[in-house]
Amino acid sequence: MPDSVDRQRRFILGTALSGVAAIELARTGNAFAQGGPSVPAARAPSSKRLEPLRHIDAGVLNIACYEDGPATGPAAILLHGFPYDIHSYVDVAPLLAARGFRVIVPYLRGFGATRFRDRATLRSGEQAAIGADVIALMDALGIKRAVFAGHNWGGRAACVAAALWPERCAGLVTVNSYLIQDLARAMVPIGPEYEAALWYEYYFQIERGRAGLTANRREIARILWEEWSPDWEFDDGTFDRSMAAHDNPDYVDVVIHSYRHRFGQAAGDPQYAELQLRLAELPPITVPAVTLDGDADGVLPAGDGRASASKFTGRRVHRIVPGAGHNVPQEAPEAFATAVMEAVKA
Secondary structure (H helix, E strand, O other): OOHHHHHHHHHHHHHHHHOOOOOOOOOOOEEOOOOOOOOOOOOOOOOOOOOOOEEEEEOOEEEEEEEEOOOOOOEEEEEOOOOOOHHHHOOHHHHHHHOOOEEEEEOOOOOOOOEEOOOOOOOOOOHHHHHHHHHHHHHHHOOOOEEEEEOOHHHHHHHHHHHHOHHHEEEEEEEOOOOOOOHHHOOOOOOHHHHHHHHHHHHOOOHHHHHHHHHHHHHHHHHHHHHHOOOOOOOHHHHHHHHHHHHOOOHHHHHHHHHHHOOOOOOOOHHHHHHHHHHOOOOOEOOOEEEEEEOOOOOOOOOOOHHHHHHEOOOEEEEEEOOOOOOHHHHOHHHHHHHHHHHOOO
């Protein structure tokens, strides 16, 4: 990294962290700091749209992405989940851009204006594919290293990319900790109270579920938003803005494949077979990481981070975000942006 960029990076991080002195930072090893800034999750919804978009040929995709901040700043790639879109970061992106980050917010495969470049490519939603897409985008943009930050599918993509390509990852932020799927144990049941929250995953295993998602994608998404973030009072405009991304012609195929593949009900794309074998070993995250849980998450209850401690072998801080549900970056953008800045402190 050039000296000028390195000095800018130190200034960015020093300025950012000086404003959150109340946070108990982890200085060595794995740490589980439950404290942090008192950031209310509830906020007036932003009506901004993340546009204009760039269209980048990257691997098997033409990826539509929003960029903000200086082109010479340290890169942060912000990855959305299902059933959301890039507007999960509508308030995070400007916070990071103001601190000098080059912020890149791509639509995942099957969402928004992102398109497959070849009709013959399997519309895969498997974890290896979405992780590989992150690296393909970086290669296309000429970015050597970046912070990977995400939630839901985006958190999984970030974990996969960080675990398999640590040399490309300057730091990791993920909601719900270690999200690489243990496919070998996919059919092992969990407590029924947790199984109930995953009804949509089982619904998508059958053709009735595919037909239901095709016909009722907005209604299904609305139910999940409300169940997963019961304290988030989003308005119709906020919801409608994200739902436009679900009109992608590949949305249903990618979503259905993702949920069937994780239960062994759909074969993966052969081009990712070697990556899937590496992921089957549940590789550790070796880069600096900040993991977040919303304490009002309706699908994955907040924990202290210790259950996944062995999967983070680098510096790791775990924090609970008060009042936030499953969509932490949109519900508590200040907390998420702070985590991104802290992840690259080392």
